[in-house]
Amino acid sequence: MKRRITLHFPREAVHQPITYRLAVEFDIAAKILRAQIAPNQSGTMVVELSGDIDDLKAAEQWLEQQGLGLNRAPGEIQIDPERCVDCGICSSVCPSGALRSTAPTWQLHFDAQRCLVCEQCIPSCPFQAIALVLDPSSASVARSLP
Numbered sequence: 453m454k455r456r457i458t459l460h461f462p463r464e465a466v467h468q469p470i471t472y473r474l475a476v477e478f479d480i481a482a483k484i485l486r487a488q489i490a491p492n493q494s495g496t497m498v499v500e501l502s503g504d505i506d507d508l509k510a511a512e513q514w515l516e517q518q519g520l521g522l523n524r525a526p527g528e529i530q531i532d533p534e535r536c537v538d539c540g541i542c543s544s545v546c547p548s549g550a551l552r553s554t555a556p557t558w559q560l561h562f563d564a565q566r567c568l569v570c571e572q573c574i575p576s577c578p579f580q581a582i583a584l585v586l587d588p589s590s591a592s593v594a595r596s597l598p
């Protein structure tokens with residue numbers, strides 16, 4: 453199974469070879485979706501972990517023991533149809549294919565099931581039509597695949 457989490461690195465933990473140790477010690481593949489880490493500073497990394505459920509649990513426990521903060525509920529991406537003009541820019545930066553613009557209409561389609569919540573699309577939109585909603589049940593705008 454796959455799990456998407458946000459890791460918060462304290463300053464003293466940024467040098468750790470986290471992805472290597474996850475692979476070797478827990479048989480977990482870690483795909484880095486976004487990272488903002490500088491030497492001798494704290495940082496944040498959004499990763500998609502793939503492996504067995506038991507291995508994932510053990511790996512997450514180990515990460516917390518290393519002093520990393522884990523956010524397992526990074527929220528949901530939502531598209532505001534009132535702002536979106538179907539320009540397609542966001543689909544060009546989406547690594548998972550969750551955002552697609554296809555011929556002949558070139559209308560933007562968002563597949564929430566494929567979304568990794570990497571947030572790369574948010575700053576790409578010139579119309580601020582994309583938002584990360586931390587509590588999706590309270591949001592009023594969304595667009596799904598037809």
Ligand code: SF4
Nearest residue numbers: 546567568570571573
């Ligand atoms: S957050 Fe945006 S760019 Fe990232 S996978 Fe989801 S839709 Fe694509």
Ligand code: SF4
Nearest residue numbers: 536537539540542577
């Ligand atoms: S970049 Fe913004 S306006 Fe353009 S298709 Fe994506 S959400 Fe719509």
